Amino acid sequence: MEKKKQNTIVELNGLTKRYGNKTVVDHLTLSIEKGEIFGLLGPNGAGKSTTMNMICSITKPTMGEIHIFGYDTKKDMNKVKAKLGYIPQELAIHGNLKAWENVELFTSMYGIKKTALKEAVEESLRFVGLEDKREGFAKNFSGGMKRRLNIACALGHKPELLLFDEPTVGIDPQSRNFILEKIKESNENGATVIYTSHYMEEIEAICTRIGIMDNGKIIAIGTKEELVKMVSDCPADTMSLEEVFLTLTGKKLRDYGEGGL
Amino acid sequence: MLFIAIKNNLKLMLRNKVLLVFLLVAPAAITWILSGVFEDMMGVYSNTDTVNIAYEVEEGSPYEAYLEQLSKEMSSDQIRISKYNVTKEQVEETVKKQELTAFLYITKDSYIVYEYDKYNTQAHVVENLFTTMFDQLHAAQTLTMVNKTIGYSEILKLDLIPMATSVNYYGIIEIAYFAMCGVVTISIVIRSERKNRITRRMQVAKISGMTMYLAKVIPCSIAVFVDMVGASILSHLLVGNQYGNYTESIGILLLLSIAASAFGILGLYLVKNIAVGIVLIFSSVWFMGFYGGTFQNYMMNVVPDQLRAISPLYYVNRTLVEFQTMGKSDYAVPCVCILVGIVLICSLGNVFLMKREMEE
DSSP states (O other): OOOOOTTEEEEEEEEEEEETTEEEEEEEEEEEETTOEEEEEOOTTSSHHHHHHHHTTSSOOSEEEEEETTEEHHHHHHHHGGGEEEEOSSOOSOTTSBHHHHHHHHHHTTTOOHHHHHHHHHHHHHHTTOGGGTTSBGGGSOHHHHHHHHHHTTTTTOOSEEEEESTTTTOOHHHHHHHHHHHHHHHHTTOEEEEEOSOHHHHHHHOSEEEEEETTEEEEEEOHHHHHHHHOSSOGGGSOHHHHHHHHHOSSOOOOOGGGO | OHHHHHHHHHHHHHTOHHHHHHHHHHHHHHHHHHHHHTHHHHHTTTOOSSEEEEEEEOTTOTTHHHHHHHHHHHGGGTEEEEEOOOOGGGHHHHHHHTTOSEEEEEOSSEEEEEEOGGGHHHHHHHHHHHHHHHHHHHHTTSSOOOEEEEOHHHHHHTTOOOOOOHHHHHHHHHHHHHHHTTTHHHHHHHHHHHHTTHHHHHHHTTOOHHHHHHHHHHHHHHHHHHHHHHHHHHHHHHHOOOOSSHHHHHHHHHHHHHHHHHHHHHHHHHSSSHHHHHHHHHHHHHHHHHHTTSSSOGGGOOSOHHHHHTOHHHHHHHHHHHHHHTSOOTTHHHHHHHHHHHHHHHHHHHHHHHHHHHHO
16 A cells, blocks of 8 residues: 555545535545644535545545555555554443443543553543543533543544644633543644534634634635635634634535434 | 453453343243243143053953953053953054053963053053953963063154153253243343444454354353353253253253354344344244244144254253153254354354455
8 A cells, every 4th residue: 555645644535525415525536644634614414524534434425536555545554553542523432331341431432451551541531531530421520521431432542633623613712612622632742633623712712723614615724814814804813713614615504403304 | 352352241241230140040930830831731741540451362362351351350450451452463453543552462371561651650550450460360270371571662762852841841941941041141242242333443453253153152152051051051950851862952051052152143133233133132032942842832733843853952951851851862963063164154154244245
């Protein structure tokens, strides 16, 4: 397998996903470089989650190519999976398992065993601040704690690429702030991050580059300053990301279901 | 990964106390109820108020007059001795048709006692009665005994299942029935996986269909088996039921637990909705149980033989009951083959469906 250039962690070429006549992701072409926190922003039904699902190989693309760490995911996904950590929008944890048992289960799926597994579990729980709650059942946790546990479950195998799909939905500001700090910390420790959210201030606070998606296409991409320049001559610090976003995507309500269906 | 998944799935199942207690207590409770309800019905086959004995004496036999005398004397003791004009070849058919306890066939110089094993206890009394009678006559040198043969029971045993007590019968077959319903234990795990979209994490980690299946069928089989052994012990303590051939019976129960788990998981993966899946599985198990004698004694012949023969539970029930009553069963090999067949077919289906789910 020929590997692509080393610094490009994710490369999407003409990525398309159709459900019947509905095109959810439309010939998306995008590169994400090593060390980036790439924010994927878009209204409901823009195709963000579908794009994330295709990168993780949860959803098969109708057309196009995905290269992660230089590997074509159609052929070599098994080589990629250990480097990839996916934090889904839903709380993908067993309520009737204890915190450490959840982390142990999902970390073990990547072939980590025995002492290394124990250490990975403790490290992950410590990273998200749940070391004192390791014996607690997930079902008894608060919303913020569940979100943190959801993240811990994806960190045990020390992935180099982290995909966060709206990880802060429905939690208090303290938990949100904690999670954002941890995402930045992961990035500082060497992980590349792809982050989707509806919360503009989150994207603005942590992302080094932002892609704005609408109707399955990237309609603008760049740093916040570059995006502001695209829509206005004003200095970047005088215009919020939300204003940029609304200028680019319009103010009309988007009443799509999940994944644009 | 497999070991950790099995361990955690077991924990998920064992933490549902209500379900575990139900699977432990329900078989014992139903055994107690059914064994009481059907006790009299089953008793018909093991007890008779009057012992019916028939005899035939060849012409010119010195015993003829003596037996007529004996018949008159015994009539007041609820033992009816009647003379039947049949040939030696017709004896077996007559015994079965007339529901006789024993048939005494006397020639000029010998006699044969045909014992009907259905009335085992009474037949032994009759055997003893005649043996004593002929020994006394022989001792008194009234008659000359040339040959004495006692051995009909072995021939008839091939056609008959000695009756189990209602407690043993229902104690065994209710355990088999509940084992088939044991998939409810793993449904907790599958429901949690679907509700919380755990499958997505498995998709990202590229878990194979086989690993996914083994992580379910192994803990499910363990839980069902342990639950059924526990329920057997509990019902033994409560109502006193017993198994026969413990090693073989435990082997059959273990195989049944695996087959029931594989069958149940297939049902839950064929139907995406857990509740609908459970209803369908329980319905199919109910029919298997109905035709397999779980709710009515299969020895009553209320179910057509052809329908009975297609119920896997019939083979399990019959094997385990015959182990208890006879210590052996001709149904053991077909039972094992059917259970292994269920495990193989359902496992193939499950791996295919889980692989497909991972690729969706």
